[in-house]
Amino acid sequence: MNRQQTAIAKRAQIIALHDEGLSSRVIAQRLAVSRTTVQNTNHGIVHKWRPYNTRYDRRNIFEEARSGHVTVKVWGWIFIHGMGDIVRIEGRFTAAKCLEILENFFIPSLQQRNHPFPPGPIIYVQDRCPIHTAHTVLPVHLETGGG
Numbered sequence: 001m002n003r004q005q006t007a008i009a010k011r012a013q014i015i016a017l018h019d020e021g022l023s024s025r026v027i028a029q030r031l032a033v034s035r036t037t038v039q040n041t042n043h044g045i046v047h048k049w050r051p052y053n054t055r056y057d058r059r060n061i062f063e064e065a066r067s068g069h070v071t072v073k074v075w076g077w078i079f080i081h082g083m084g085d086i087v088r089i090e091g092r093f094t095a096a097k098c099l100e101i102l103e104n105f106f107i108p109s110l111q112q113r114n115h116p117f118p119p120g121p122i123i124y125v126q127d128r129c130p131i132h133t134a135h136t137v138l139p140v141h142l143e144t145g146g147g
Contacts, residue, residue: 010031010033013031014015014027014031014033017031062096066069072088073088073089073093074086074087074088075087075089075093075098075101077109078114080090084106084109084110084113085105085109087101087105089101110122133142
């Protein structure tokens with residue numbers, strides 16, 4: 001039996017043992033394979049098999065029972081007179097992206113509403129997330145009265 005046939009046979013054994021209700025740990029011990037070869041996730045059973053250097057190639061992963069939930073990152077603000085605007089965050093939320101949102105979205109949005117009224121500092125409340133307290137973002141917070 002060549003390597004591909006052996007892998008297919010091992011895959012069939014893993015699936016059969018999963019169908020019997022055995023845990024990933026027991027299957028890995030029985031078949032003398034790594035636990036990463038047999039894995040359960042929140043999305044149901046995931047069967048993985050792979051040739052060398054192809055660990056998470058899409059063609060090497062079979063997933064079952066996905067939840068269908070999708071998340072979207074947004075940044076928004078509120079004030080005493082109601083809700084401000086919300087902006088969708090594309091990609092990772094970094095200090096640079098936070099700075100971009102504050103300068104290109106939050107401050108113009110605030111000025112468009114003719115705030116602060118009466119004139120004075122803006123009280124900016126944030127959660128002390130490292131992104132919000134980064135050295136590049138902090139000056140904007142201090143200018144707007146937050147920090």
